[in-house]
Amino acid sequence: MTKSHCYCNAAEVDHSNMLSCQRCNKYFHVGCLKRGKPSTLEGDVLFDFVCSGCSQDGFERCTRLKLQWTHVVMLSLYNLQLQGEDGKCGYFRWREHICNFIDKNWTAFFGFGRKKTNTWHGTVAGTLSAGCPRVFTSGVTELKEPGWWSLANSKQIGRASCRERV
Secondary structure, three states: OOOOEOOOOEOOOOOOOEEEEOOOOOEEEHHHOOOOOOOOOOOOOOEEEEOOOOOOOOOOEEEEOOOOHHHHHHHHHHHHHHHOOOOEOOEEEHHHHHHHHHHHOHHHHHOOOOOOOOOHHHHHHHHHHHOOOOOEEEOHHHHOOOOEEEEOOHHHOOHHHHHOOO
């Protein structure tokens, strides 16, 4: 017998688009959540989640996990790739595209409590370099230009990969 997931009783699990209940371990599509999507970012499932069936008051609980910079850059590149604009062969410029995306979506990543420092752009550059080639791919070889970056594997997005040490 196949275990059903979500309020829609789905049989298949898609880690890039589902949250796992911390109590019953069932997966729930972000689009099926009763309180709406917890994030405006695609692939953003980095939340501690308790479904309405497991919570004491019958309401879902969704709490943002503390994001590492690797998670922020991964989600940024994933969303930039989905948008498909401005890049070059699936690569994006670290400052012009990636930092600009993070800046525009700062509160989606960090909430209102985390302030931008003067060095956060450098942190993004360091994160890209440190994650190459396992998480991020430099465009130097393919594009013959420095400063272009892509996800090493766009299937990395999802709770399982972001919970891993990256």
